Amino acid sequence: MNWNKVLLLIMIFSSTMISISSPSWIGMWMGMEINMISFIPLMAKNKNVKMSQAMMIYFLTQSIGSLLLLFSVLMNFIVMSYFMMKLFSILLTMSLSLKLGIAPFHMWFPEMMSNMCWPEMSMLMTWQKFAPLYMLSNITNNFMFMLIIFSSILGAIGGINNSSIRKIMAYSSINHLSWILMMMINQTQWIIYLLIYTINVLMISYFFHFNNLYFINQIPNKVITLSEKFIYSSLMLSMGGMPPFMGFLPKWMAITAMINNNMYMIIMIMISMSLITLFYYMRIIFPLMLNFNLMNKWNFNKNNKWIMTMMFINLSLPMASIMNFY
Numbered sequence: 001m002n003w004n005k006v007l008l009l010i011m012i013f014s015s016t017m018i019s020i021s022s023p024s025w026i027g028m029w030m031g032m033e034i035n036m037i038s039f040i041p042l043m044a045k046n047k048n049v050k051m052s053q054a055m056m057i058y059f060l061t062q063s064i065g066s067l068l069l070l071f072s073v074l075m076n077f078i079v080m081s082y083f084m085m086k087l088f089s090i091l092l093t094m095s096l097s098l099k100l101g102i103a104p105f106h107m108w109f110p111e112m113m114s115n116m117c118w119p120e121m122s123m124l125m126t127w128q129k130f131a132p133l134y135m136l137s138n139i140t141n142n143f144m145f146m147l148i149i150f151s152s153i154l155g156a157i158g159g160i161n162n163s164s165i166r167k168i169m170a171y172s173s174i175n176h177l178s179w180i181l182m183m184m185i186n187q188t189q190w191i192i193y194l195l196i197y198t199i200n201v202l203m204i205s206y207f208f209h210f211n212n213l214y215f216i217n218q219i220p221n222k223v224i225t226l227s228e229k230f231i232y233s234s235l236m237l238s239m240g241g242m243p244p245f246m247g248f249l250p251k252w253m254a255i256t257a258m259i260n261n262n263m264y265m266i267i268m269i270m271i272s273m274s275l276i277t278l279f280y281y282m283r284i285i286f287p288l289m290l291n292f293n294l295m296n297k298w299n300f301n302k303n304n305k306w307i308m309t310m311m312f313i314n315l316s317l318p319m320a321s322i323m324n325f326y
Contacts, residue, residue, distance in 0.1 A: 004041075011038035012127070019131035025073040028135055029066065032099070036062045039128065043120050050115035057112045061098060068095035090143045096132045102147050102181070103154040106174050110158065113170035121166065122205035125173045126198040133194065137184050144181060149269060151178035156273035159280045163216045165208065168280060169201075172239060175277050178270060179254050185261055193250035200247055203310045204235050220287050231311050233285045238314050240278035246314050 012035055019031030040055050072091040075084070094105065101109030113121055136144075155175030159168045176197055183190035208214075211222045238247035251274070258267045 008038050008042045012042070016127065016131045020134050028131070029069055029073065032131055033066060035128070035131065036066070043116065046117065054112045054115035057108050061108045065095045065099035068098065086141070089139060089141050093136065093139055093141060093143050093147070096136050097147055100129055100132045100177060101174060102177050103150040103174055106151070106154065109174065110167045110170035113166050114164055116166070118205045118209035121169070122201055125169070125201050130194065133180060133190065136181070137190065145266070148178045148181045148266065151175065151181070152270045152273040156276035159277065165214055165216060165284065168284065172277060175273060179251060182266070182270070183254050183257060185257055189253055189257065193254065196246060196250045199313065200235065200239055203313065204239065207232060207235065207310070216284055216287065219284065229288055231314070233289060234314050235310065236281045236285055240281045241274055242278070244315070
């Protein structure tokens with residue numbers, strides 16, 4: 001067992017807990033700084049140029065975001081004018097958006113993701129977003145709606161012309177962030193969205209990591225059994241929010257919340273952009289399902305128990321919807 005990695009993971013999880021449980025902005029900032037310093041060495045398991053570039057991008061963007069956050073928090077205590085407090089609230093939202101990779105502050109995120117491995121990418125897309133999203137849930141301003149629309153549009157359009165699966169997953173994460181931000185109108189439901197999104201991302205990342213997939217043209221050569229094809233396709237459709245699968249539940253909740261708050265224009269924009277994201281998920285699935293090979297059958301190998309577990313989780317939408325909508 002690599003005890004250095006265990007120590008870093010403990011520090012990452014505990015620093016997020018510090019940020020969540022802290023009663024002040026300074027305590028939250030301190031927890032995120034510990035989180036950043038712990039996550040950077042965790043990425044350094046492969047000592048090559050791409051990983052070094054990803055580490056530098058992450059360090060610089062997180063440092064700029066932390067400086068903006070600290071400046072806005074401290075100036076909010078010094079200057080007590082109503083106009084300046086609103087201005088510093090927007091600046092605080094911008095700093096957290098930069099740390100999260102929300103559009104239009106997203107350019108570092110796909111570039112960094114394209115240089116990383118799947119285990120670190122899955123952590124960056126899920127756990128690393130929890131503390132900044134918790135801080136954003138404590139802020140209310142109209143600037144948030146602009147971020148939601150930008151993230152929905154740019155997250156959908158950015159993934160169309162990419163053959164790299166890692167960049168597609170990065171733009172997909174930006175699009176899902178817009179839905180998570182919209183769920184903050186109902187204070188605690190964004191945590192349910194993030195939890196279901198985390199489960200989907202972990203299953204997809206495990207699948208890509210197990211098959212060593214990084215580009216779309218690798219898929220027909222690596223995924224050959226029918227069971228793997230089925231679960232891979234269902235996972236991608238679940239990420240797009242297709243109704244029979246688990247990923248539809250959080251979008252269903254978000255649409256219900258927006259209808260209850262009469263946000264019909266934003267609903268139309270976000271659903272239209274989700275259809276575009278579903279288009280580039282289908283681009284990944286097409287070469288897999290339309291390719292013929294001689295081993296197109298149900299193989300029961302050592303990986304089959306994980307495939308069946310993922311299939312069961314992904315098809316558990318009726319049970320999850322009963323538990324949620326009571």
